[in-house]
Amino acid sequence: xxxxASPDAGKKYSEKRKNEIWDSFRKVxxxxxxxxxxxxxxxxxxxxRQPLLRELKEVDAMFGSIPHTQVVLVAGNHDYxxxxxxxxxxxxxxxxxxxxxxxxxxxQLPTMNLAVYGCSYYEKExxxxxxxxxxxxxxxxxxxxxxxxxxxxxxPFRKTVVDEIGFDYVxxxxxxxxxxxxxxxxxxxxxxxxxxxxxxxxxxxxxxILDPSGxxxxxxxxxxxxxxxxxxxxxxxxxxxxxxxxIDELIGQRGVQNMYCLSLEGRRDPDxxxxxxxxxxxxxxxxxxxxxxxxxxxxxLLGRNQENLxxxxxxxxxxxxxxxxEYAALCEGVQALLDTRREQT
Amino acid sequence: MKLRELKLKNFGKFHDKSIQLQDGINxxxxxxxxxKTTMHTFIKAMLFGxxxxxxxxxxxxxxxxxxxxxxxxxxxxxxxxxxxxxDFCLQRNFDKYSKSVKLYCETDGEELSPEDGDLExxxxxxxxxxxxxxxxxxxLHAATNQALAAELKNYATGYYMTGDSDIDVSAAxxxxxxxxxxxxxxAREMLQRKERKREALxxxxxxxxxxxHYMDSELKEVELELQYRDVDEVEEEPAExxxxxxxxxxxxxxxxxxxxxxxLLCVLPGPWNSLVTTVVIVxxxxxxxxxxxxxxxxxxxxxxxxELDVGEELISTEKLRWKKEQLTNMRKEKQIEYENxxxxxxxxxxxxxxxxxxxRKREALMLAISRLDMLTSEMQKQMEQVLNRKASAVMEKLTxxxxxxxxxxxxxxxxxxxxxxxxxVEQLSQGTLEQIxxxxxMAVADLLYAEDYPIILDDTxxxxxxxxxxxxxxxxxxxxxxxLLFTCHHREGELLKKMxxxxxxxxx
Numbered sequence: 001x002x003x004x005a006s007p008d009a010g011k012k013y014s015e016k017r018k019n020e021i022w023d024s025f026r027k028v029x030x031x032x033x034x035x036x037x038x039x040x041x042x043x044x045x046x047x048x049r050q051p052l053l054r055e056l057k058e059v060d061a062m063f064g065s066i067p068h069t070q071v072v073l074v075a076g077n078h079d080y081x082x083x084x085x086x087x088x089x090x091x092x093x094x095x096x097x098x099x100x101x102x103x104x105x106x107x108q109l110p111t112m113n114l115a116v117y118g119c120s121y122y123e124k125e126x127x128x129x130x131x132x133x134x135x136x137x138x139x140x141x142x143x144x145x146x147x148x149x150x151x152x153x154x155x156p157f158r159k160t161v162v163d164e165i166g167f168d169y170v171x172x173x174x175x176x177x178x179x180x181x182x183x184x185x186x187x188x189x190x191x192x193x194x195x196x197x198x199x200x201x202x203x204x205x206x207x208x209i210l211d212p213s214g215x216x217x218x219x220x221x222x223x224x225x226x227x228x229x230x231x232x233x234x235x236x237x238x239x240x241x242x243x244x245x246x247i248d249e250l251i252g253q254r255g256v257q258n259m260y261c262l263s264l265e266g267r268r269d270p271d272x273x274x275x276x277x278x279x280x281x282x283x284x285x286x287x288x289x290x291x292x293x294x295x296x297x298x299x300x301l302l303g304r305n306q307e308n309l310x311x312x313x314x315x316x317x318x319x320x321x322x323x324x325x326e327y328a329a330l331c332e333g334v335q336a337l338l339d340t341r342r343e344q345t
Numbered sequence: 346m347k348l349r350e351l352k353l354k355n356f357g358k359f360h361d362k363s364i365q366l367q368d369g370i371n372x373x374x375x376x377x378x379x380x381k382t383t384m385h386t387f388i389k390a391m392l393f394g395x396x397x398x399x400x401x402x403x404x405x406x407x408x409x410x411x412x413x414x415x416x417x418x419x420x421x422x423x424x425x426x427x428x429x430x431x432d433f434c435l436q437r438n439f440d441k442y443s444k445s446v447k448l449y450c451e452t453d454g455e456e457l458s459p460e461d462g463d464l465e466x467x468x469x470x471x472x473x474x475x476x477x478x479x480x481x482x483x484x485l486h487a488a489t490n491q492a493l494a495a496e497l498k499n500y501a502t503g504y505y506m507t508g509d510s511d512i513d514v515s516a517a518x519x520x521x522x523x524x525x526x527x528x529x530x531x532a533r534e535m536l537q538r539k540e541r542k543r544e545a546l547x548x549x550x551x552x553x554x555x556x557x558h559y560m561d562s563e564l565k566e567v568e569l570e571l572q573y574r575d576v577d578e579v580e581e582e583p584a585e586x587x588x589x590x591x592x593x594x595x596x597x598x599x600x601x602x603x604x605x606x607x608x609l610l611c612v613l614p615g616p617w618n619s620l621v622t623t624v625v626i627v628x629x630x631x632x633x634x635x636x637x638x639x640x641x642x643x644x645x646x647x648x649x650x651x652e653l654d655v656g657e658e659l660i661s662t663e664k665l666r667w668k669k670e671q672l673t674n675m676r677k678e679k680q681i682e683y684e685n686x687x688x689x690x691x692x693x694x695x696x697x698x699x700x701x702x703x704x705r706k707r708e709a710l711m712l713a714i715s716r717l718d719m720l721t722s723e724m725q726k727q728m729e730q731v732l733n734r735k736a737s738a739v740m741e742k743l744t745x746x747x748x749x750x751x752x753x754x755x756x757x758x759x760x761x762x763x764x765x766x767x768x769x770v771e772q773l774s775q776g777t778l779e780q781i782x783x784x785x786x787m788a789v790a791d792l793l794y795a796e797d798y799p800i801i802l803d804d805t806x807x808x809x810x811x812x813x814x815x816x817x818x819x820x821x822x823x824x825x826x827x828x829l830l831f832t833c834h835h836r837e838g839e840l841l842k843k844m845x846x847x848x849x850x851x852x853x
Contacts, residue, residue, distance in 0.1 A: 004685075049685035053678050082684075084677060289702060304465075304472050307792070308509035312720050328709035332521060333717055340516035341474075342503075 001025055002078065002195045004055065005048035009259050012283025013225070020224055021193045028192065028205060028222065029062045032069045038112060040069050043173025043189065044076025044121070044148030051079055053086050064093040070109050071096045072116045076148040076173060080121035087120075099146070104134050114210075115139060117167075118146035131157040134165055142210060145170040150188075159186055169208060169215045177201065184208075184215050193223045197261055197286055200227050227286075228258045234266040236295040240274050248281050262288045270294035270335055293327075294335050301334065310337050346468070346798050347827045348388070349432070352423035356390075356439075357383040357411040367849040370821060370828045372838050375853030381831040384853070385481065385803055386411055388829075391424040393473040394446065395439050408439070418442060425451075428467050428796070435464070469796055474511050479790040481801040482783060504728060504789055514721050518714060525710040532703045539700075543693055550686040553679050560676045567669045574662050594636045602629040735788035736781075743780050743816050751781060776808040783817070787824075799827035806837065815840055822846045 003025060006018035013020075032040055040063075047055065063071045073096070075081050081088060081100065092098060097107045099118040106117045117134055131147050145167045149155035154174055159181045162170060170186040176199045178190030189206040191199060204222030208215055230250055234243065243264070251260060262285060264274070276288045298314050305311030313333055320326035348366045353359035358380055364373075375381050386407060397408040413420050420440035426433055432451040438444055448457040448464055457463035471480075503512060606629070610622045737751045740761070750762040759770045761781070770778065783805060790798065800821070806814050818841055821828050830837060841848045 049688055050681045052681055053674065084681060086681075300462075305509065309512050309514065309717075309720055309724055310509065312724065313717065316716060316720060325705055325709050325712060328706065329712035329716065332524065332710055333517075333713035336517040336520040336524075336713070337512055337514075337717075340513045340520055342511050342513055 001042065001046045001192050002048040003046060003059070004051070005195050007195050008197060008286055009225070010284040010286050011280065013259065024193045024222065024224060025059075026062065029066055032066045037066075037069045039109070039114070040066075040071045041116070041144070041146050041171045042071065042073035043118075043146050043171050044074050045078045045173060045191075046073055046076075047079040048195070049078060050082060050084075051086060053090075056086050056090050060090070060092055060096065063096045067093075067095050069095060070112070072099070072107060072109075072118070072146055073097075074099045074118045074146055074148055075120035077121050077124050077126075077154055080124055082122075104130050106137065108140060110140075113141040114144065115142070116144045116146055118148075121148065125153045126155050127153055129156050129158075131155060132161045132165075134162075136166055143167050144210075146173075147171070148173045150174055162186070168210055169217070171206070176203075178203065178206070178219055180217075180219075184217055187217060187219075189219075194225070194227050194259075197227050197259070200229050202226055225255075225257050225259055227261065228254055229261045229263065230254065231263050231265045234264050234268050234292045236267055236269050238268065239272055240278075243274055244279055244281075247279050247285075251282060251284070256282050256284065258284065260285045264288065264290045264292045266292055267295035268292040270296060270338070293322075293331050296331075296334055296338075298330070298334070310334065313337065346426060346428045346796055348424070348426045348799050348829070350423075350425040351384065351387060351391075352425075353384075353387055354421045354423065355413040355416055355419045356387050356422050358414055359383065359387075360413070360415065364851055366827070366829065366851075368827055369825075370818075370830060370841065370846065370848040371851060372830045372832065372841065372848055373851045373853065374832055374835065374838060377833055379833075379853040381803065381833070381853065383411060385801055385829075385831055387422060388424070388801065389473065389476065389481070390439065391422055391435055391437055392468065392471075392476065394437070397441065428469075433467060435459075471798065475509065476798075478509070478511065479786055480798050482786050482803065482805050504732065504785070514717065518717060521710055521714050521717070525707060525714070528703055528707045528710060532700065532707065535700050535703060539693065543690065546686055546690050546693070550683055550690070553683045553686065557676060557679050557683065560672055560679065564669065564672045564676065567665055567672065571662065571665055571669065574665075593639075593641075594633050599633070602626075602632075605629075731792055732785070732788050735791055736784045739784035739787050739820065740781060742820050743784065743813055744777075745812075745816060748777070751784065776810065776813070779805070779808050780813060780817075797826050799829055801829045801831070803831045804833065805830075806832070807834075811836075811840070815844065818844060818846060 001021070003022060004018070005021060006014070008014055009017040028040075031037070046059065051059075063069075075085075075087055075098075079085075079087070081102075087098065087100065090098075097109075097116075098120075099105060099107055099116070100120055102119055102122045104117055104119045106115045108115050115137065119130060126149070131145065131149075134145070136143050143166065145162070145165075147155070147157070147162075147170060150157060150172060151174070163182055163185060167185075169184075170181075172181070172186065172188040175188045176191040176195060178188055178201075180187040187206055190203055192203060192205060194200070194203050202219075202221045202223065203226060204220045206217050207220050208217035232243070232247055232250060238246070247262065251258075254260075262279075268274070274290060274292075276290060279285065279288060302311050302314045305314070314330065317326050317330040320330055347368060350366065351362075351364045353362040353364075355361075364384070373381065373384065390407070390411070395408050395411075397406065418440050421436070421438040423437075424435045426435070431453070434449045434451055436445075436447040436449075438446075446459045446464070448459045448467070449455070450457060457467075503509065602625075606622050606625055609625060610618050612618075613621055733750070733752060737749065740751050741749050748761040748763055752760045752762065752767075759781075760767045761770065761773070761777075762768075770781065773781070787800075790800070806817060809817060814837070818837070822844075838848070838850055
């Protein structure tokens with residue numbers, strides 16, 4: 001959820017982005033109310049940082065408004081339980097169950113004949129593979145693991161090992177991108193809203209049904225906006241105006257509400273210099289990287305200038321990778337040499 | 346490469362004019378306005394095309410200048426030449442409606458496609474600019490000797506440093522430098538932006554820190570008061586039994602002291618009474634003062650309690666306890682907020698993707714500059730040796746050994762050597778400067794092109810005296826190159842005849 005985060009969202013949205021994340025969470029509560037959801041699982045990182053008391057109260061009030069739904073949550077690496085944390089002795093509503101232990105323990109929900117396993121973070125990192133060592137207690141019909149982490153420094157686990165333990169479903173958090181590890185058995189729900197400009201693609205939550213015939217899950221898109229990394233193709237004929245129009249067009253197609261990291265790719269007219277500060281029509285562009293290269297035909301130039309400085313300059317960079325500093329130096333140098341050529345009379 | 350035939354179908358003043366060229370020296374002689382420059386523009390236009398300028402510039406460009414006088418839409422020509430022992434025919438239409446270029450290899454009977462670079466291949470890398478700068482020699486365009494020397498130097502330094510007089514290394518370097526400065530500025534701005542963000546966070550943190558401190562001191566006061574009350578509560582019972590009087594020193598005490606004084610004054614005899622009385626008064630004052638001090642301290646603590654609790658002493662201990670709890674909670678909340686901000690500050694150091702990009706650009710520019718410097722000095726050394734040698738050879742020939750060596754030193758000063766004496770070019774006559782220019786061009790042409798291209802001389806020898814002209818002719822004949830000599834004088838032809846050198850005479 002990462003409540004309290006205020007990610008960069010372009011000049012138009014950055015201010016209100018923090019509230020949007022809260023709104024998004026509120027809407028999930030609405031969904032639970034409408035659908036009379038039995039169980040809401042929050043796999044860590046409910047808050048982006050240490051929760052304040054008033055924030056906990058706010059969240060608790062929201063949970064309290066859906067008494068039918070049983071809420072189970074753990075603390076993740078972002079809102080890990082510090083010495084001073086309010087998580088330690090906050091009195092939640094009756095339908096809210098937080099697993100506070102740092103060892104995997106389980107919470108029983110007899111009405112559903114369900115046991116939810118999980119543990120909370122007490123440090124920012126934890127490299128033990130706690131999840132692989134769980135043994136199921138034969139107390140309930142259904143077993144769910146609510147886990148946070150999965151990378152090397154956050155409770156690492158092998159999915160096959162965890163799967164063999166015999167959970168009906170493993171609900172995963174920590175990785176922001178939604179991903180199904182084992183169909184209908186193990187999945188990252190991903191962040192409800194994208195939190196970082198690199199959280200590209202759709203975001204939302206996982207909706208599942210668990211009954212005697214097994215578990216069936218589906219991903220539900222929920223985020224208001226998404227970060228989009230767009231390559232903008234540039235060619236030799238494009239002027240700054242053309243580029244601006246093109247960017248507007250691409251953003252229009254992909255959705256004005258989204259947030260963009262643009263990368264200009266291709267070859268540009270060597271005489272054109274784009275003014276990148278003027279390209280953000282909708283206020284939703286976070287950055288524009290200019291990866292274009294001036295449209296010189298280096299081989300041809302080299303052929304024509306075998307014996308002079310220009311030719312030697314090009315030759316001295318032979319074999320430079322297209323993405324390397326050397327290549328960039330080649331482009332800059334050639335452009336400077338050609339730009340300053342003495343006019344022929 | 347050798348030019349065989351120029352066919353000016355419709356170009357400038359010429360209409361269906363055809364000129365056959367031979368090996369060796371071709372003297373193309375014509376009076377002023379007979380079309381020598383047109384002819385030689387024609388060769389260039391045939392080889393490299395004729396681009397039409399845009400907008401206002403078009404009124405005076407080469408295209409308009411040589412637009413045919415009649416039948417403007419028919420603007421074309423044909424050039425036959427020999428390259429690598431194969432005959433080629435190049436046809437061009439210059440006019441805007443039927444602009445086209447065709448290239449045939451007559452030996453193989455094959456049509457080539459100039460659009461795909463076949464012409465460039467046949468010309469073996471010869472470009473319009475290098476053609477103008479080496480093979481095609483006019484006069485130096487400058488009015489004074491000083492300016493002439495400057496232009497010569499300009500030309501020479503271009504070659505010495507870059508191998509191409511068109512390339513201006515110092516300007517290129519300046520451009521790169523400017524760009525680097527720009528990138529530096531961008532990087533600085535980025536750092537500043539980040540710094541501003543950091544400052545804002547730090548300021549917020551400082552605010553909270555102040556709040557925490559304020560709460561700390563408030564808490565301390567409340568705690569103090571509570572402590573005081575705890576002690577008071579134990580002592581309260583007896584304190585209430587004896588209601589403390591409003592007087593800090595009981596009036597009876599004062600009356601007693603005053604009474605004692607009078608008594609002593611009256612009872613004691615002679616001079617002793619006043620002394621003893623004074624001592625008693627002093628003791629009395631000390632006693633009263635002491636009592637006053639104790640009283641003050643008590644009053645002060647009462648005042649503190651009053652300040653804390655607006656409702657004077659009436660605020661209940663219960664309420665104070667509640668206040669203490671409230672303050673503790675608020676303080677904790679602030680503390681967490683403060684720590685969260687500190688965490689944000691620490692994370693700020695990780696996010697600098699943009700900065701890396703700018704940094705890379707700066708690195709690239711720096712690399713470009715250093716590479717350019719390195720290659721330039723390398724080139725200069727190499728060119729110095731070869732060009733100096735070659736140009737010196739030509740120069741020696743032209744001046745019959747008068748100037749045996751042409752030297753360009755590291756600081757690009759140009760000298761000639763005459764009988765163990767070094768003479769700066771600025772001191773030479775215009776004729777000699779022209780000859781150095783010629784020598785340099787010949788040396789460059791020799792150096793740059795493996796193939797022998799024809800040399801085109803446009804009134805190059807106007808300033809030569811007869812002796813040096815003779816030597817120049819001899820040198821040209823010896824070089825074995827095809828030479829196209831445009832002139833408005835007859836003296837070149839006459840001289841060649843006198844020297845028994847075979848040449849082709851063409852009159853316009």
